[in-house]
Amino acid sequence: MRTNQAAKAADHINAGRLQELFLELAKINAPSTKESLVAEFLKKVLPELGFTLEFDEAHKNFDGEVGNLIAWKEGTDPSIPPLFFSTHMDTVLPTEGLKPVINEGVIYSDGTTILGADDRAALAAYLEAIRAIIESGVPHGPIEFILTVNEQPGLVGATYMDYSKAKSKTGYIFDSSGDVGQIILKGPYSSRIWMEVQGNAAHIALNAEEGNSAILLAADGLANMKLGAIDEETLANIGVIKGGELTSIIPGIVTIAGEVRSFSKEKLDAQLKHMEEVMKQAAAKKGGKVNVRIEKKYLGFDIPEDDILVKTVEAAAQNINVKPYLTKTLGGADTNVLNEHGLICLTLGLGFQNIHSFRECISIDNLINTGRLTAALIEQWYVNHKTEE
Numbered sequence: 001m002r003t004n005q006a007a008k009a010a011d012h013i014n015a016g017r018l019q020e021l022f023l024e025l026a027k028i029n030a031p032s033t034k035e036s037l038v039a040e041f042l043k044k045v046l047p048e049l050g051f052t053l054e055f056d057e058a059h060k061n062f063d064g065e066v067g068n069l070i071a072w073k074e075g076t077d078p079s080i081p082p083l084f085f086s087t088h089m090d091t092v093l094p095t096e097g098l099k100p101v102i103n104e105g106v107i108y109s110d111g112t113t114i115l116g117a118d119d120r121a122a123l124a125a126y127l128e129a130i131r132a133i134i135e136s137g138v139p140h141g142p143i144e145f146i147l148t149v150n151e152q153p154g155l156v157g158a159t160y161m162d163y164s165k166a167k168s169k170t171g172y173i174f175d176s177s178g179d180v181g182q183i184i185l186k187g188p189y190s191s192r193i194w195m196e197v198q199g200n201a202a203h204i205a206l207n208a209e210e211g212n213s214a215i216l217l218a219a220d221g222l223a224n225m226k227l228g229a230i231d232e233e234t235l236a237n238i239g240v241i242k243g244g245e246l247t248s249i250i251p252g253i254v255t256i257a258g259e260v261r262s263f264s265k266e267k268l269d270a271q272l273k274h275m276e277e278v279m280k281q282a283a284a285k286k287g288g289k290v291n292v293r294i295e296k297k298y299l300g301f302d303i304p305e306d307d308i309l310v311k312t313v314e315a316a317a318q319n320i321n322v323k324p325y326l327t328k329t330l331g332g333a334d335t336n337v338l339n340e341h342g343l344i345c346l347t348l349g350l351g352f353q354n355i356h357s358f359r360e361c362i363s364i365d366n367l368i369n370t371g372r373l374t375a376a377l378i379e380q381w382y383v384n385h386k387t388e389e
Contacts, residue, residue: 009375012132022124056162080141084171088151117352129374180369182349186328201252211250221282234262316376
């Protein structure tokens with residue numbers, strides 16, 4: 001597998017054009033389930049770049065405006081296996097009136113909204129990379145874009161995607177805060193746990209003796225529950241507590257909800273069982289009971305270091321003088337869901353920082369290198385497969 005291939009396509013990345021494209025995309029107000037404005041933009045731009053496109057109907061499962069977009073571009077050499085690039089079209093709120101600001105080589109919002117670099121930066125880089133591929137004239141295999149909706153609330157669009165529409169089976173997702181060169185080989189299993197703790201409701205003045213506070217029952221359970229960093233592979237959190245009606249009423253029901261993530265399915269299941277048992281034991285000691293519901297969010301993935309996807313990105317990064325490095329993350333991405341459905345892919349870093357906050361930013365260097373690495377990946381993918389012939 002050659003690693004000294006000149007990255008001709010990457011040399012055609014137009015930094016100014018890419019920066020302007022990102023700023024244009026960042027200003028599009030299209031939060032989760034409201035992605036139609038981004039979709040309309042892509043419906044115009046993608047055919048100009050040689051893509052055919054179609055939408056699925058995933059949005060009908062969650063009252064969204066538009067479904068996932070799958071776009072296909074024929075290669076100059078159809079014998080090369082197709083390669084996909086994926087990202088999401090939505091952002092978190094707020095984005096209305098977004099005003100980008102550039103300061104010392106870093107792009108921010110003006111501090112009144114998020115920036116939306118998660119993940120409009122990847123989308124802009126993908127589009128510029130295709131322009132660079134076309135302008136450079138380098139040979140390439142078929143290219144597919146898998147652009148999801150409603151990712152931010154929990155990979156929802158990818159979960160409901162019509163996978164029969166995807167033609168490729170291998171690809172990349174730029175969606176991590178690491179600088180360009182980061183290669184995430186391993187992602188976590190994740191599940192939510194919902195615990196409805198039941199006591200007895202009563203009025204504090206009229207019949208307090210009949211009351212059994214569900215909040216106090218839940219508090220006893222939480223006090224004995226292992227949370228936070230369970231070990232180096234497992235995290236657990238309680239993020240939601242809902243219950244009570246009036247300050248004068250001893251609450252009869254309270255809902256406790258949390259999440260567990262682990263690189264190990266066995267450890268994930270063990271932690272969920274621990275949380276359930278501790279809460280049930282605490283409630284039972286004082287005459288209460290607990291109803292528990294486990295909700296799978298997504299499965300983990302683990303790509304071997306010698307996989308062609310890994311070797312390709314390592315070589316492509318070196319070709320553009322970017323240092324590649326391998327890592328793992330307990331953060332979730334569409335990568336988890338796509339791998340679960342047989343679309344083998346890696347998460348790659350593009351360097352956005354402080355996402356989901358008004359301090360969100362991305363350096364211009366990382367933005368440009370995302371475009372350069374995308375173009376280099378397409379070129380290196382072709383070189384690797386021609387070398388194997």
